[in-house]
Amino acid sequence: MPIVDSKTGEIKKDYSLEELVEKAKEMRAYSMVAITVAGSGHTGGSLSITDIAAALYLKHINHDPANPEWNERDRVFWSIGHKAPVIYAALGLAGYFPIAEMVKLRKLWSGFEGHPNRFTVPGIELSSGSLGQGLGVAVGCALNGRLEKKNYKVFCILGDGELNEGSVWEAIMSAAHYRLDNLIAIVDRNRLQIDGPTEEVMKLENLSDKWQSFGWQVLEVDGHSMAEILSTLKKASEIKGKPIVIIAHTIKGKGVSFAENVVGYHGICPKDGLTGAESLKGALQDIDAPGFDQKKVDQLLKIACDYQEKVNRQVEESLPKFSKNYWWNSEDIMRVEMIPTRNGFGDAIAELGESSEVVTFGADITSSIKMDQFYANNPERKERFFQMGIAEQNMTVAAAGFAKEGKTAFIGSYGVFVTGRNWDQIRTTLCYNNFNVKIVNAHGGLSVGPDGATHQALEEISNMYYLPNMRIIVPADSIETKKGTFYIANIPGPVTIRYAREATPVVTTKHTPFQFGIANIIRFRAEKEDFVEAFETQLSTEYQNEEEDIALIACGPMVAEAMRAAYILKKELNLECRVINIHTVKPIDKEAIIRATQEIGVLLSVEEHQKGGFGNIVAGVIATEKKAYSVPFLFDMMGVNDEFGLSGAPWELLKVFGLTAEHIAKRAIELYHSKK
């Protein structure tokens, strides 16, 4: 069925085959413009599934864009949320919203999140982004359709790399168990995932045999032949007694010559981002969508530009103001280097790789988290690197198999996935066995940015903290990440090291002390050209009380913000701050916290995490260890307030979630004044 009027049942809009081909071109063009403007986004996979998306939303499924919640509609679940650009393009062209809106892709508050959110864009059935979950939801939806004797069909679009996830095979097994012939899965078989060709990362072939052995009817299709797609969808809708999978043979990056079959175009925009007008021009020439002339592109760019300007104003207005601008590198005296903390891990793992006892693992995001530095300059070490595909559970236990034999094993991925997908594996196989596996919890915090909520890990500290035998390091910058990585390589048992993705201020030097389990005390001393030189750092065990006014207790990139807050508080109100860098969250330096409670009595914790995951641990130390009945103090916590993140630029997010030095300084002043 094409697009219908849910009230009357009449066809609202139908397309010929030729028109669908043109519409698919339009969808590709909109995707490319949106991704270019966003400066990030998933090009390759959006382009490979475009023709199928066009066929579904503009021709095959039964739906009414004017009534997204129409109960009789066919349901389409995108298990691969990262293909958001093409989802928005399809929904926009189908009429769910004015399609030009989608050029606000990945922009703050636009609703066009990096991974789709069902509450912000009409027509989205499921907020997704973490792989391997959509097919199971589709199974539930199809079972419900049968229970309720509904005629709707349930579609689920999967990536091929996604099939590495065991959770998908659970769903596959259950759909066959229940003989769900109202369920049609479509695999975007573009044969490339982030780390390389699927058959090199984690062999899937013979893929058709696999699905068949699990009890599914398999259809195969050229995913770029509109005629074949339509006839295959029709055929799929007529099969009875078992679930149907359509393996769609596609080309990643299809339609844009420089992106076709190129591994690098998984998750990045055309060359040079927003300034890449020529790159976009080339892409649009290749696509040759009707009506996509320069004028139209300029109009779209203007929509995005105007929107971003509005956002910029609102973001800036939300920032507490002081007598002058203390932002990073805004003046000579705030000069810092900006280096992603992950680089520190990359540097360390490159050196650690010298030892034949060190083995490393990949989960299809190897270079992004800098795990590739293990072998980048030492190709002979590739025999000690094991690619496990997008299968965090298996990566975790396979690493344990090495640790058991005496190796020091490093696993890593996005923080959400490498601590959350595999939590029970970490508990039972790593911690209960006390295996020497190091969890590289990369991309922690909001600063992951435009990928949005699903990819912004905000719960790992608490998820790891309460596990026996686990230790946790949350370094402040790239240099501390390097030191921390060296350290944990040499202590036995499981350790989590959490670091960020975005470039963050380098606020330590190689001479700054670093001792596992001992906090650093950081004091602002005097203005210097280099921000970092304005401070003095000592181990908490060596620090002499200076009876400061306020203690700022932070971990990770929030240490830099706390330092900047200390700077602001000194310059603006002559308040002295003791910044406590809790780089080791477990075991936590209780004595440093207790001394701050007794010696200062005004304490503020700051975390780039759900508020309390770290702060409540600090509160627990204060409340239980203060030892005397009457120890006056005030304590408050800053963090993310029990809400999910958003797409946006990293620094935008820190500003609107209230986690900049300006916010810290403001809250510290309030706290200090409420002491009286």
Place this chain on the structure above:
Amino acid sequence: MPIVDSKTGEIKKDYSLEELVEKAKEMRAYSMVAITVAGSGHTGGSLSITDIAAALYLKHINHDPANPEWNERDRVFWSIGHKAPVIYAALGLAGYFPIAEMVKLRKLWSGFEGHPNRFTVPGIELSSGSLGQGLGVAVGCALNGRLEKKNYKVFCILGDGELNEGSVWEAIMSAAHYRLDNLIAIVDRNRLQIDGPTEEVMKLENLSDKWQSFGWQVLEVDGHSMAEILSTLKKASEIKGKPIVIIAHTIKGKGVSFAENVVGYHGICPKDGLTGAESLKGALQDIDAPGFDQKKVDQLLKIACDYQEKVNRQVEESLPKFSKNYWWNSEDIMRVEMIPTRNGFGDAIAELGESSEVVTFGADITSSIKMDQFYANNPERKERFFQMGIAEQNMTVAAAGFAKEGKTAFIGSYGVFVTGRNWDQIRTTLCYNNFNVKIVNAHGGLSVGPDGATHQALEEISNMYYLPNMRIIVPADSIETKKGTFYIANIPGPVTIRYAREATPVVTTKHTPFQFGIANIIRFRAEKEDFVEAFETQLSTEYQNEEEDIALIACGPMVAEAMRAAYILKKELNLECRVINIHTVKPIDKEAIIRATQEIGVLLSVEEHQKGGFGNIVAGVIATEKKAYSVPFLFDMMGVNDEFGLSGAPWELLKVFGLTAEHIAKRAIELYHSKK
């Protein structure tokens, strides 16, 4: 290779086929005695895999029991840790320890845990118990063997029900990817899992096709023909270029007539437990193991009995003493009913099932957590119950598929698995989408008892607390569990309800107030015959300050212990306690905690959980909400001290982990006195 001397390479012990058959009988006999004495344990699956275990440990694998860490040994991983009895029997007969020791199975401190612990029994390669993890460890171990050019073979024993877990398919895929021909998986294909026949719970056939399509060489064997087993193992060891799986067709409960092919004999001991001498007698007659006469059995029972008596003494010695015995039901005035909290859930779900909007899900542990009460007396509701097998990830997202369509969906399992196996599914699909799925977190806490550490959930409160949109209820007893279940059925969005397995004191009545988000204040008033009548309970919002001496802040079954502690403190030291029952952990009743801080100032939190998971939340409220600089108070927390649980009787565990009223009273007195 049979058992060898790792130093000389000489064969230490070899067995003929006939001898192996007799040895397998002995293993069955030891397993049955141990399970009978323990009063719990996994009969069916231990008996089905016995012949294979005998063939491996006594004939096929290359190992030296005198040198368990010998680097050249073949490795055997038991992914199905619940078959511990037969593992111990095999290791004992092979000579790793005196086999009679294994009759201490599941007894406190014996090391013979309900699920094996590699630190306490020599020959155990991996502490396991949570399904679906062993094969991945074996993959890692096999990869390491190849990297190190070792000749060892790696075996992994899997259950068939276990193949429901997607994590197994990740491991299967990776082993084929790496063509691990030094890896041999053995599937105990006994065709029964806890909830019924495998093909009814979650269809596995054609199982051979599935493994083949994933790139494995499949061999099949009669798992009870010793000759076939030995020849198949030999054949498996000669295959090159791909991993090998042996699908062993077995009979669950094999060798014991009343257990063979009976679903009920998955996880329970022969009828009537320790007193079931006749039941054991029948089993031993069926097995007919050489030398297993009554005298031998009596000797074994004596070993177990003597051990338990020693344990009993040590446990009792560890309990703080008061002027008399205040234990539950030890005197008329301590009279309480003991009912498992899970029964309250069962009662509620039976009533809630009347609504056609309620759907429920099973993860192969349906009756144990009382989810079966949904349909037990209403078979027509079975169409709204969906069995998902041992696949917590898929159960979670499939439930979301129903919730999306307007249903109220209840999923449940052991707390570890239903919050830990699927944490990212809960985060992304349930919480980010705000779907109306209720997580029935059964078997929370140490009181799970003899199953041991892997099955004792001690981290769910913190794992769930920091998830946006999640709410958490931890009811005190079966009546409150029933009220809580009714309540959460009527609030939209995800909720976790955590309850215990063991019979726990009923300390509320149907008239006791229960309001979501509002704590109950419980005060001891006067001795009564019924313990519960000695107390008065009010909503915290209605309670008038009585300037008590101590506040005890508890959730779950610890509320009953806190009440008993209040009783003890009043009778022994005339101290008044305000017991605060935080049945709603999120959103937590901040005002009740703050009032206790201001009005009492001596506070102690108690949780059957890793200490701080709950207590640090309380500490966070105290520290951040007390509002004034000088509010004198003392706070301490009680819980499990950052360590894993143990096998033992539920009450034994609460005693030795320091979580009884006696411990609470003792700590409260210390805290109260340190105020001065």
